[in-house]
Amino acid sequence: MKNQLGKIKENIIEMLLFLSAIFSIIITGSIVFILFYESIGFFKEVSIIEFLTGKEWTPLFANPKFGVLPLIAGTFLTTGIAISIALPLGLIAAIYLSEYATHRVREILKPVLEVLAAIPTVVYGYFALLFLTPLLQKFIPQISSFNALSPGIIMGIMIIPYVTSVSEDSMRAVPMHIREGSYAMGATRFQTAIKVIIPAAFSGIGAGFTLGISRAIGETMVVAIAAGMMPNFTLNPLEPVQTFTSYIVQVSLGDVPHGTLEYKTIFAAGVTLFLITLIFNIIGFWLKKRIIIRGVY
Amino acid sequence: MVTENLKAKVNNLNFYYGNTQVLKNNNLPIFEKKITALIGPSGCGKTTFLRCFNRMHDLYHNNRYEGEIILYPDNINIISPLIDPIEVRMRIGMVFQKPNPFPKSIYENIAFGLRIRGIKKKSIIDEVVEKTLKDAALWDDVRDRLHSPAFNLSGGQQQRLCIARALATNPEILLFDEPTSAIDPIATGKIEELMVELKKKVTIIIVTHNIHQAARIADYTAFMYLGEIIEFGPTEKIFTVPSDKRTELYISGKFG
Ligand SMILES: Nc1ncnc2c1ncn2[C@@H]1O[C@H](COP(=O)(O)OP(=O)(O)O)[C@@H](O)[C@H]1O
Ligand SMILES: [Mg+2]
Numbered sequence: 001m002k003n004q005l006g007k008i009k010e011n012i013i014e015m016l017l018f019l020s021a022i023f024s025i026i027i028t029g030s031i032v033f034i035l036f037y038e039s040i041g042f043f044k045e046v047s048i049i050e051f052l053t054g055k056e057w058t059p060l061f062a063n064p065k066f067g068v069l070p071l072i073a074g075t076f077l078t079t080g081i082a083i084s085i086a087l088p089l090g091l092i093a094a095i096y097l098s099e100y101a102t103h104r105v106r107e108i109l110k111p112v113l114e115v116l117a118a119i120p121t122v123v124y125g126y127f128a129l130l131f132l133t134p135l136l137q138k139f140i141p142q143i144s145s146f147n148a149l150s151p152g153i154i155m156g157i158m159i160i161p162y163v164t165s166v167s168e169d170s171m172r173a174v175p176m177h178i179r180e181g182s183y184a185m186g187a188t189r190f191q192t193a194i195k196v197i198i199p200a201a202f203s204g205i206g207a208g209f210t211l212g213i214s215r216a217i218g219e220t221m222v223v224a225i226a227a228g229m230m231p232n233f234t235l236n237p238l239e240p241v242q243t244f245t246s247y248i249v250q251v252s253l254g255d256v257p258h259g260t261l262e263y264k265t266i267f268a269a270g271v272t273l274f275l276i277t278l279i280f281n282i283i284g285f286w287l288k289k290r291i292i293i294r295g296v297y
Numbered sequence: 298m299v300t301e302n303l304k305a306k307v308n309n310l311n312f313y314y315g316n317t318q319v320l321k322n323n324n325l326p327i328f329e330k331k332i333t334a335l336i337g338p339s340g341c342g343k344t345t346f347l348r349c350f351n352r353m354h355d356l357y358h359n360n361r362y363e364g365e366i367i368l369y370p371d372n373i374n375i376i377s378p379l380i381d382p383i384e385v386r387m388r389i390g391m392v393f394q395k396p397n398p399f400p401k402s403i404y405e406n407i408a409f410g411l412r413i414r415g416i417k418k419k420s421i422i423d424e425v426v427e428k429t430l431k432d433a434a435l436w437d438d439v440r441d442r443l444h445s446p447a448f449n450l451s452g453g454q455q456q457r458l459c460i461a462r463a464l465a466t467n468p469e470i471l472l473f474d475e476p477t478s479a480i481d482p483i484a485t486g487k488i489e490e491l492m493v494e495l496k497k498k499v500t501i502i503i504v505t506h507n508i509h510q511a512a513r514i515a516d517y518t519a520f521m522y523l524g525e526i527i528e529f530g531p532t533e534k535i536f537t538v539p540s541d542k543r544t545e546l547y548i549s550g551k552f553g
Contacts, residue, residue, distance in 0.1 A: 177395055178397050180356070180393065181399065184351060184391040185463070185466070186387040187413045199400050199401060
């Protein structure tokens with residue numbers, strides 16, 4: 001009898017766990033479905049070719065143009081700047097924390113990093129606009145007050161903690177006896193970190209990089225505030241740009257009537273952003289597998 | 298015993314983990330191109346003793362050495378703070394209790410020691426890889442898959458790879474810390490044969506809690522108990538006419 005009760009309890013727990021798993025899948029599925037559904041309406045009115053090859057993005061103008069290339073350029077530009085700062089610095093910080101820092105230093109630095117990650121992004125946005133941009137203007141007079149460089153740099157700094165935290169965890173998880181094997185061969189700390197620990201922690205570091213890049217692509221506030229909301233088809237970091245995310249914010253904040261073509265552009269932009277992120281994640285996954293099999297070994 | 302060449306000599310060695318003294322006033326000669334076994338019950342300090350020879354304790358804080366380990370022929374004290382531990386580890390190799398190949402290919406595991414010494418030339422590395430794998434009796438097993446991951450090897454093969462890795466840089470002394478305790482009996486036999494073969498070229502110190510292993514392969518044996526070397530001598534003598542009561546009890550399996 002008691003046994004049976006226990007079994008029923010087990011079953012209920014299993015059912016609840018299953019339901020919550022299903023629930024999150026359904027939610028995600030619905031979001032993706034709505035995204036695609038709403039953008040179908042958009043693509044009934046605008047050809048995919050025009051969308052993908054057009055160099056002008058002016059959906060809210062009297063004579064609207066629906067070329068998405070400026071948003072792609074803006075997104076890649078700010079993301080590129082951000083990750084070229086965050087990946088190297090994040091990895092160096094992870095190497096330091098995992099392989100060099102004493103226990104005490106690590107205990108102090110890790111919480112500081114976590115605080116850095118907890119600062120609201122709007123603060124970073126205004127920091128880019130009101131502090132970094134004026135500073136940059138002193139050195140580069142031709143830079144606009146809104147530009148891709150300043151928010152790119154700030155986003156880079158903002159995502160360092162993500163890259164560092166995930167990379168450091170995976171480096172610290174490399175067993176001590178592997179590390180000792182390297183030291184016993186006469187390797188220095190640096191050689192051990194570069195030649196043994198990083199390859200051993202490669203999949204975790206890859207995960208840190210993927211997380212960092214996803215954060216940069218998806219980041220909204222910083223670029224919305226400091227990059228200028230100007231859909232420029234350019235790769236010049238000194239000019240104002242607009243990213244997918246800041247465009248979506250712009251439309252959502254405005255008073256575009258529900259159901260209009262302008263309204264549907266945010267879903268088209270959303271789908272494109274979703275697909276870019278998806279492709280990027282698949283490439284990351286594939287690269288990780290490939291490098292683990294070939295490159296390192 | 299007088300005719301042997303000294304490779305190293307331990308004089309009044311003490312060792313502390315923080316405030317805990319684990320090695321107490323140890324003295325031991327290490328003879329060149331011989332196998333010296335260190336036996337004793339678990340926890341008596343064998344590993345701690347062995348890891349003094351390549352300064353592994355320097356990797357952790359609050360560890361402290363006292364005394365000397367003189368390395369011949371150059372007469373340097375390898376535990377002196379004035380001596381760079383990396384220089385010591387360049388000359389004294391180690392094989393660990395648990396096989397610890399790097400997450401790299403078989404080839405790159407062996408190339409590692411050469412690469413960190415700045416050797417880049419492929420022809421040299423190729424040659425060393427082949428030679429040390431042959432020396433470690435592993436060449437025939439792996440010649441067709443040198444570039445596959447070392448983790449795919451069996452435990453015994455991994456341990457032989459670790460031996461090959463250590464041999465690649467021509468160490469003067471090779472330290473073994475219970476190298477067969479994580480390995481099956483057949484693989485153990487192979488590694489024992491290998492060690493006997495290797496002593497033609499290199500001085501070997503092996504820690505083992507398997508007294509039969511010491512009896513089979515060691516030229517000299519030291520018995521350690523509670524952080525002290527109680528007795529040292531030719532293996533035959535230690536196992537037949539030990540002079541200390543505790544040694545006698547230990548080798549007859551009465552404790553430990
Ligand atoms: N890192 C360490 N810190 C503190 N005590 C240790 C450490 N490593 C080993 N010890 C202690 O030192 C003693 C000797 O250990 P060890 O050298 O590993 O013995 P053995 O190899 O003979 O089994 C044991 O009492 C063990 O608990
Ligand atoms: Mg031990």
